[in-house]
Amino acid sequence: MKLYFNIEYHAKPGENLELIIDEKDSSIRNHMMFHTENDLWKCEVDFFSKSIAYQYRLKDERGNVLHEEFVQHHLSFPHNYKEFLIFDEWNSKNFPENYLNNKILKNKLNQFVPQKTSVLKKHTHLFRIEAPVYNPDWEIILIGNVASLGNWSYENSIHLSQTDFGIWEASVEISEIQLIQYKYAIFDKKQQKIIDVESGENRLTDPNPQNDVLQIVSDHYFRFKSYQMYHDAGVAVPVFSLRTENGFGVGEFSDLKKLADWANEISLGIIQILPINDTTANYSWTDSYPYAAVSVYALHPQYISIENLDFKLPKDLVGEYEAEKNELNSLELVDYEKMISSKWKYLKAIFNVEKEKIYKDRSFKKFIKDNEEWLLPYSAFCVLRDKYKTPNFNNWKTHKKYIAGKITPFFSAKNKDYDASMLHAWVQFQLDKQLKDVIEYIHGLGISLKGDLPIGIYRYSVEAWTEPELFGMDFQAGAPPDQFTEIGQNWEFPTYDWEAMKNDNYKWWKNRFKALEKYFDAMRIDHILGFFRIWRMPVSATQGILGYFYPAVPVVLEEFKARHIPFDFERYCTPFINDEILWKYFGEESFKALEYINKYSDGKYQFKEEFNTQRKISDYFKESNNDLSEKLISLCANVLFLTEEKNGDAVYHPRFNVFKTESYQYLSDWEKRSIYELYQDYFFKRQDYLWKEKAMEKLPVILNATDMLICGEDLGLVPDCVPEVMDELAIIALKVQRMPSGNIQFYNPKKAGYLNVVTASSHDSSTLRQWWKENQVLTQTYFNQQLNQQGKAPEDLNPYLAEIIMKQHLYNDAMLAIFPIQEFFALDENLINYKMDNERINNPAVFPHYWRYRMHLNLENLMESSEFNQKISNWVNDSGRN
Template identity: 70%
Template sequence: MKLYFNVDYNVKVGESLRLVINDAGFTDKPHIMFYIENGVWKCEIDYFSRAISYKYQLIDEKENVLREEYAVHYLNLPHNYEEFVIFDEWNNKNFPENYLNNKIFHNKLSPFIPEKITILENHTHLFRLEAPIYNPNWKIVMFGNTVSLGNWDYEKVIHLSQTDFGIWEVGVEITEKEFIQFKYCIYDKETGKVIDVETGNNRFTLPNHNKDILHINSNHYFRFKLYQMYHEAGVAVPIFSLRSKDGFGVGEFLDIKKLADWARETNLGIIQILPINDTTANYSWTDSYPYAAVSVYALHPQYISLENLDFSLPKEIIKEYQLEKDTLNSLELIDYEKMIAGKWKYIKLIFNAEKDNIYKDEDFRKFIQENEKWLIPYSAFCVLRDLYKTPNFNAWETHKKYIPKEASHFFTSQSKDYDSSMLHAWVQYQLHKQLTEAVNYTHSVSVSLKGDLPIGIYRYSVEAWTEPELFGMDFQAGAPPDQFTELGQNWEFPTYNWEAMKADNYKWWKNRFQALEQYFDAMRIDHILGFFRIWRMPISATQGILGYFYPAVPIVWEEFNALGIPFNYDRYCKPFINNQILWNYFGEDSGKALEFLHNDNGNYSFKKEFNTQRKLTDFFKKNPRGPIEEQLISLCANVLFLPEEKEGETVYHPRFNVYNTDSFKYLSDEEKNSINDLYHDYFFRRHDHLWYKKGMEKLPMILNSTKMLICGEDLGLVPDCVPVVMDELAIIALKVQRMPSENIPFHNPKNATYLNVVTASSHDSSTLRQWWSEDLELTQKYFNQQLGQEGKVPEELNTHLSEIIMKQHLYTDAMLAIFPIQEFFATDLELINPNMDNERINNPAVFPHYWRYRMHLSLEDLKQKKLFNQKIAHWIKDSGRV
């Protein structure tokens, strides 16, 4: 067959286009395209299959790829033609058909039955359009300026058939020889009328004078108007926070079904949760932190329902179980340690009683076989963690280094660890079954699930044990200082070795996304900035303030020299301490601090055994020193620059807020001015191109591996390149009203564009009620300027104002408006939590933090609050989010 490709694309001097066929069996090289005129590029190829997928690339004179399509073109070529002229459009990732064609909408419109079309020998043109239409009563039609296309008559439109999800096609015989103009329309099947015509200029194509050739107009997006687009409202609540009468002091996967019932009754279409992976490291409350998973695949045993396992509790322990359950369920907050100890106690009792039947279960065996790549190392890790009482594999007596053959031995019946390994595998099987049941039910009531992908992995996790080459184990990831914490955040996660991940085309990330796609329709990427750059700290640091950007364009010695800065390593890169600084930090306790310092005629330095934050912290764990501990650790950060060894050379990064350090105050004015220039160049100018390139290297490859709708948590110190990349790749951005990325007091939800999630607060912030009384001067400004209220701000947030805030977010152009469940409760006097401080989920300034929030109402009781539910349902419907 002969295929003649035509595509419109404007290039710069020295640039050109090429066509790449995505077919492993098609070994021909990429096809260079030739410029004709008016921005049109052409090429022809011989092809031997009736189905083809391909993409276009923009290249320079050396054939380096400058830009490429991340959404691939697909065509099925009719059998009764041997030559095809294809008129294409560059296919952007952020065209609506690409970001709307995801799992959420497939679920909402399933089952989808494709229609067949017939291309006749007299057909001259095949029109193909990608247009996901989510109203089942609508379809795509077209008309144009010729008699064959109806002469722009609404009564003579050409009907297209949906041959695949969101793909509309029709074959037409156009006999006229004139230049052809046309447009696509939306047609209501119930009324039999065209209800709207797409926006923009007329589309056009050429007449076809050769009956042996078929012209294919492959149009890659319908020009939607905003009202035709998908809008949804949702609720955000961690699974562990759900309260139900069936629980065991914590929310469980099967509670999602009850939450979905409530969501459906209130017209909420999406449920957003926090990460659900296993975080069991020490069986202590510190494991409540959901972003420190010991496996990126395994689910957390806390979410298992003991009453819905494949086997029942032994009769003799039911009374004991019920008493323990009632005690835990009566608590206002989660008692993580008692809850997880109780669950494991009863799981083991059931497993040991039913072991023989469990081992005979063919479905369980099948689950092991299908998931053995992650399940075997995970189960072995759990056995060894419990044996040696630590997840730190470096401290284990055996198996410090992961060897696949040795891990597989744990799953042989001859192994002494066989039963323990199978226990962990069976728990994962039960969790998978229960979560799958909850997901299927949620979909059956037209509610979608949005998950949460942590940016990092736990330092002592299965992945760090099995694939250490993929991680920077000598470093720690975190975040620079922001509105959450003035000292920054140290998550203690290792960083990623992106070059190693790139070498196998990001397989690790693709596998991770595909595992999550089993359960979720949408995914929130936590701290998406980490795909552009991460805030990195050496192991010697404990506070995020001692971090720097990675990758970065660091400062080299020549830059100091060029600015006339008298660089001195000890003065600039070590804590500067004189008598006045010593007094400022310790006052009358200065004498106690001298235990840790050398004194050189009034200039002080830390002794070698105490010269890092980590050394001090480790010392204080065994030898407490009271109030001076925090001050000594803080004094370690009184530096101007952070050194890094890079390719045999020492390079430098300015410390965050360097101008606020005591060290900076003792510089000359000339030094201060020069260092300020360096600081602003480093933080606000020199990195944008680098980080754009890094984001565009990773994200397209990863995102194209999933059908989930992707949202990015883009809060904090956001580089200019991030919103550009997110928009180009159609990653939905997050807008929190009181955390604007712009230099303004508050983000106005009315200014949110379509590719946004708007919300009033997040799990990392205080709730609205808490925030309201934190800073009344700020709240006064919000009350007057943002809410348009007159007079003095009330000292407490009332239900009326809470409603105003919710509606501000609902009546916007944003695709999604998702609110923490606490904010729903705050709109109703009957439902408001009397203890608002119990409603905070996380405080990033406190690490480790105890994540233990529970709804103060049960899901069963919430379902019965008819007036409240009707009120929410009305808001959602009236704002057009149904």
């Protein structure tokens, strides 16, 4: 076959367009295009297959890639033609056809049957538009300025066939030899009429007088006024927080069915949950932290339903089980330790009784075979963690270093740890089975499930054990100071070695997304800023304040010299302590501090070597943490710059909020001014290009591996390049009304653009009712300016005001409006939890925090609140979010 490619693209002198064809045998063929008049680029290709995948790329004279498509074009060719004239448009990731054609669409149109389009030998043009339609009663039609296209007549329009999800095609004969103008429109089959026509200028294509050549008009970026039509509302709730009459003191996967029933009752189309991966490290309450998974693949056993297993409980345990179930289910909050201990007791009992049947189960055998790559190391990890009473593989007596060949025997029947390994594998099999059953039920209601992908991995996880080369184990990830905490956050996760991950084209990340895609239609990427840069601390630090951006363009010694800053390592990079500072921190207890600090003859002080890092102080006071230790740790952060070794040389990073340190206050005025200018340049100017480059290096590759709708949690100190990249890659941004970016107090959801999720609160924030009482001055401003209310704000957030807030978030252009379940309760006096502080899920300023929030009402109670449910349903439907 002969393929003649044409694409209009404005390039600068010296720049060239290149066509890259992705062959089925994994080889890539590059074809240089040549430039003709009117910015048209052409290329002729001999091809031998009936379908093709390709993309365009712009290069400079040196061969550097300047711009490239992140979404491939796909075309199929009818058998009765040998030559094809292809007219393309640049395919941007943020075109609606690319971000709307996701798993949510396939979920909502699960009965989709592809149609065929007939291409006759006499046809001259094949029109093709990518336009995912979320309404099954709608289809795409074509109207145009020539008689063959109906002369703009709606009655004589050309109906396109949906040949694949979101792909519409029509083959026509256009005999007129003139410039063809046309537009696409939406036709409602029920109403039997056109309901929307593309806005903007007419589309154009050339006539095709050539015999035996089919002209393929491959269009992109539909422009229907009402077409940003996927508008949904949803509820956000951690699975562990669900409460049902038949629960076990914690939410289980099976409880999601009842949540979906309620969501369906009030016309919600999406359910958002927190991470559900296994976090079992010590079997203590600290394992309740859902963002510290010991495996990025394994599901958490806390979500398993004992009553929905393939096998029943032994009869002699039924009474004990029922008693524990009733006790745990009556609690206001999750008792993590008791709950997980009891679940494992019953899981082991069932496994030991039914072991022979389990081992013969063909479905279980298949699950092991399909998932062995991650399941084997996970199961071995669990066995070794339990045997040595720690997830810290560095402290194990055997298998400290992961060697695949030495782990394989864990799945051998002759191995002494075989039964223990199989127990963990079987629990994963049951969890997977229960969750997939739930998802099928949720999808049957037309509801989508949105998951949450943590940005980091736990330091003592399966992945850290099996693939340490992919992580910076000598560092910790966290976040700089923000609205949550003045000292920043230290998550204690290792950082990523992105260069190592790049070497195999980010296989680790692709596999992770593919695993999540088995369950979820949409995904929230926790702290998406981590793909641009991470806030990195040495392991010697305990507080996020002692971190710096990585990667970053650091400060080098020459810059200090150029600004005439008298750099001195001891003065700038170690804690500055004098008599005044010592007294400010310790007052009359200064003498106690001198046990840990040396005083020198020049009146300066320095921490003793055994206490000269936050980690050393923290470890020393581990058993008796007190006010003194906290002050010593805080004093450790009284530095101006943090040092890092780069290519054998020392480089420097200004400490966050350096101008607020006591050390800064004792500098001369001109020194303060110079360091402040350097600080502003480091944090707000010099990094943007680097961070954008790093994000665009990895995000397109990783995100192209999934069909999920991708949302990014972009709160905190957000660089200018982040919204640019998110827009270019069509990553849905998060807008929390009381956590705006920029110099405004509140974000107005009415101004939200389409590619946004709007919400009133997050799992890291206080609830609306709690927040209302935190700062009366701020609340008053919000009451008057944001809610447009007169007079003094009430002491408590009442249902009337909660309704205004919810409607502000429903009635706007944002794709998604998702509300924590606590904010639904705030809408009705009969549903309010009067123990308001029990409703907070997490406070990032407190680490580690006990994640134990439970709904105070059963889901069954919510289903019975018919008047309330109808009210919410009316709002959702009236706002067009269904």
